[in-house]
Amino acid sequence: MNKKIGTEILGTGSYFPKKVLTNADLEKMIDTSDEWIRTRTGIKERRVSEKNEPTSELAYKASIEALEDAGILPEQIDLIIIATMTPDMLVPSTACFLHKRLGLTNSAPSFDLSAACSGFIYGISAAKAFIESGLYKTILLVGAEELTKFMDWTDRNTCILFGDGAGAIVLSASEENDNVLSVFLGADGSYSNLLFLPACGTACYDPADDMNGHTIKMQGKEVFKSAVPKMVLAAEKALSFSKKELKDIKLFIPHQANMRIIEAVAKKMGVSMDRVFVNVHKTGNISAATTITALDEAIKTGRLQKGDLAELIAFGSGFTWGATVIRI
Ligand SMILES: CC(C)(COP(=O)(O)OP(=O)(O)OC[C@H]1O[C@@H](n2cnc3c(N)ncnc32)[C@H](O)[C@@H]1OP(=O)(O)O)[C@@H](O)C(=O)NCCC(=O)NCCS
Known part of the structure; x- marks a missing residue:
């Protein structure tokens, strides 16, 4: 009889953009203080991506580290999932941009998953189901975000909270190890x-809109x-x-x-x-x-x-x- 297939964690990786935005920097931009931000949120600094550094680029760097940690080659991935609420574009998916950046030629299906801050846990659930049903064997699951590109930098209630970064995990079918x-x-x-980002969505289509719809409201x-x-x-x-x-x-x-x-x-x-x-x-x-x-x-x-x-x-x-x- 075949053994039950489990989901094995092969490796993890992460990447943060180089630029640091401290609370002291924010003090120069809005009416706030390092003391207020630290006591209300615990945050001291966050990372900020460059203009020409899209979400897929952070995802790529985190993925390379995870693949090295897992000891596998990009060609061995047979499914890519990216959990993100800040994609490179509405279409194609950020996962397809990552597919291209990794140089994959194996037609591995690739898609984005939208569940905001719970996205990585939703992704683990999807990956586990795909693996344990036998549909896919080796999955690259990424959580990648560039929230600073969707901030209203005049809204002190919200812009102090968010940052940019990416993490990746390689999950694989195993008869020996079941890590999830x-x-x-x-x-x-x-x-x-109560917490939304209208950007480009059909529910907020307004050709006359300025950048107002492009920022997180909370x-x-x-x-x-x-x-x-x-x-x-x-x-x-x-x-x-x-x-x-x-x-x-x-x-x-x-x-x-x-x-x-x-x-x-x-x-x-x-x-x-x-x-x-x-x-x-x-x-x-x-x-x-x-x-x-x-x-x-x-x-x-x-x-x-x-x-x-x-x-x-x-x-x-x-x-x-x-x-x-x-x-x-
Ligand atoms: C946003 C948050 C930090 C605000 O903290 P709070 O203790 O609820 O603060 P309040 O909203 O009551 O604001 C208190 C005062 O500080 C002011 N304030 C808000 N942001 C400020 C800032 N960055 N600097 C200084 N003062 C600020 C408010 O205007 C308010 O002033 P007022 O009393 O004169 O009106 C807090 O509600 C929070 O962390 N919420 C969860 C947000 C979150 O994590 N979202 C993502 C979940 S996935």
Whole structure:
């Protein structure tokens, strides 16, 4: 009898643009202060991509690192998924731009996935399903964002929060290793008016519009109120689906939106902060790229070792939420 196919994690990678935008820089642009931003969000700085450096370029650099880490060649990928809310263009997909940049000639299908800040967890779910159904064997899953290109730099409530970056993971079919133990996803479209990016969408078509439609709109306080309970719910569900307990998880990797959200989630879950990964101070919120870049950093800095269990937890526009329990 054939053994059950599991989803093995072969490698991870990440990439951040070189340019750093500090809170001190923002003080020169808007009426704000480093102290306000740090105490309300935990963010000290974020990375900003260049004009001629699209999302697919960040995705490419993160992917190359993940492929090297996995020890496989680009030609061995048979599906590319990019989770992003800031694509290079509306069409073609950013995944197709990445396909070209990687020089693939093997016709590997490639598509973008839209679930905002939960995009990487949605991507893990899709990749696991593709692999374990036997449809695809080796998947490159990327979370890549350039949120600074969709900011209203006069809106101090929002522009202080976001940054740019990309992370990638290579997942493969395996009869020996099953590294993705569980996934839980959720959504509630009735909150779609609280955090959105109209840019170029058919619901906001207006030939007379200026750049107004091109920037993220958010009611931060309302988003905060939903983020905490939904992240706790997602974390509990994924944990119970994995048949593990809180004490079994070495490191919790929550979506890096805001330090206060992260601390509130940890407190509600009854987890001490030394078991929670945080890098929001140097990245800001990079949406679909947060959990994968944080995972990559946790592995590369030794906070996660082979065999450890980690739980990734996310929440974002939609609203969408999700969590996954993985074994390194
Ligand atoms: C956006 C957020 C940081 C604002 O923090 P807050 O404590 O809710 O602050 P408030 O909105 O109540 O604003 C308090 C005051 O600070 C002001 N303020 C807002 N942004 C400011 C800034 N960058 N600098 C200085 N003052 C600012 C407000 O105008 C307000 O002033 P007022 O009382 O005179 O009107 C917070 O709501 C948040 O983090 N929300 C979640 C957003 C998020 O993470 N979204 C993505 C989820 S995926």
